[in-house]
Amino acid sequence: MDLSFSKEDLAFRDEVREFLATSLPADVKDRCDRGLHPTKEGQVRWQKILNEKGWMAPNWPKEYGGTGWTITQKYIAAHEFGHASAPIALPFGVSMVGPVIYTFGNQEQKDYYLPRILNSDDWWCQGYSEPGSGSDLASLQTKAVRDGDHYIVNGQKIWTSFAHLADMIFCLVRTDSSAKQQEGISFLLIDMKTPGITVKPIIGLDMEHSLNEVFFEDVRVPVKNRIGEENKGWTYAKFLLGNERTGIARIARSKRQVERLKEIAKAERSGGRPLAEDSDFSNKLSRIEVDLMALEYTELRYLSMIASGKQLSAEPSLLKIKGSEIQQRLTELLVESLGMYGVPYEPERSYAGRNEAPVGPDYAHGPMAEHLYLRAATIYGGSNEIQRNIISKMVLGL
Structure with missing residues (x-):
């Protein structure tokens, strides 16, 4: 390489x-x-x-x-x-549904949706997970029944990021309940303004509103909004998840976080000295840096394989596992480095209209919110436990 x-x-x-x-x-x-x-x-x-x-x-x-x-x-x-x-x-449009559309969609769908994704005319969200169907996504129960030129959709999606802001949602729906789980699923593009759609907020551990429940009650979706063939949606879903899990590693973002952590460690004090000189802190940060470097070289190796024409199988799952774990370790150390200034936390909206400044130095505003939000990093995009099962089967042959 x-x-x-x-x-x-x-x-x-x-x-x-x-x-x-x-x-x-x-x-x-x-x-x-x-x-x-x-x-x-x-x-x-x-x-x-x-x-x-x-x-x-x-x-x-x-x-x-x-x-x-x-x-x-x-x-x-x-x-x-x-x-x-x-x-x-934002990945839902350009990194997730966009590639599905230009790979599996018809010409009419490509001509309409792709320019709108590029120009941010549509804000997309992802309708995959359901109550009881998260990592076991193939067990989803949201149904779409054919009615002439439309499907009638009933069901519920959950953990839907930014659905309250979205114009469109791409959804996996069950169109054949008699077939095997993976064989009875279709992939629909649904306008969020369609009557019968209700969005309810889920306030996360960070006390912010980014997640939602989405309910479908007799929602009429044109058949022309189906991607590819009926009951072949699982094929398109697996294609999309491969793109999602590669991006979730966020290696470049983590490298920037390491730099920011070093800057904070120079300003914060421990035992009368800069935190950067504390051996325990330095040991924790060094271990993260070593693991991040190993992850980066692993990603480069995969990119080299792709460049030489080789196909990846479950390798993106490895990037997702290690990348999400490193993100959590980094934000945990960020909060730890702030000492007492990392503890006072209120959601951002609570500061609206106030005269007083947030507690602590300016750089203390943000780490706790990200730390709390990223507790879910090892769950979203397919839990890390499931990813390990995928790797053991598809890479190790166990």
């Missing part, structure tokens, strides 16, 4: 750095750096800047609006975005 960059790659790296330095809005950068959820307005504003540059969809084929970047350029861009605290495009 050759890790050296060519002159062209280094020139591309400089182009990315210049773009981020001049185009990334300061307020968007600040929220990302702190680990706070993006605002819809800020995220859409940033995504439109990316689209105008032609960088909204690095992984899409060029014919559909992708960048045409090499594997190395994609890696460089991801690294620089993470280092600059630049948020990636």
Whole structure:
């Protein structure tokens, strides 16, 4: 595996750095750096800047609006975005349903939805998990019954991120209850404004509203909004989950968190000395850095395999497992490094309209919220326990 960059790659790296330095809005950068959820307005504003540059969809084929970047350029861009605290495009549209549409959708669906995803005209959410059907997704019970040119959808989805802000939801629904679990599922695109859809908030451990329950009661969905064949949705779902689990590793983001943690450790004191000189703290951080480096080289090895034409199977599950565990260890150490300033915590909305400043130094605002939210990182996208089962079966042959 050759890790050296060519002159062209280094020139591309400089182009990315210049773009981020001049185009990334300061307020968007600040929220990302702190680990706070993006605002819809800020995220859409940033995504439109990316689209105008032609960088909204690095992984899409060029014919559909992708960048045409090499594997190395994609890696460089991801690294620089993470280092600059630049948020990636919200994944539900560009990284999840977009590739499903251009791979399995018909021409009408491609022509309509893909430009709208690129231009952030539609804010998407994901209708996969249900009560009792999370990691065992194939057991889902939301039903879609054919009625002429429509499906009538009834059921419930849960843990639906940003559904309260979404324009569209891509859903797995059961269209044949008599078939084997995986063989009776279809993939539908549903307008969130359709009558019969109710969204109820779920307030997370971080006391913020990003998660939701979504209820469907006699919701009429045009058959033309089905992706691919009826009862073949599990094929499209597995394709999408492969993309999701690769991105969940968030290696570039974690590398930026390590840098931020080192900056905080220089400012915080322990026993009259900078926290950075505390042996226990240094040992914990060093262990995280070593594991993060190993994860990064593993990702590079997989990218090298893809570049040489090899197909991955369950390897993205390994990235998801280790990446999510490192994220949790990092935010836990971030909160620990803040000492008493890491303890006082209120959700962001509680500060609206107040005159007093948050407790502690400015850099203390954010770590606890991200730490609490990322307790779910080893669960969402398929729990790590399930991912280990997948690896044991598909990679190790056990």
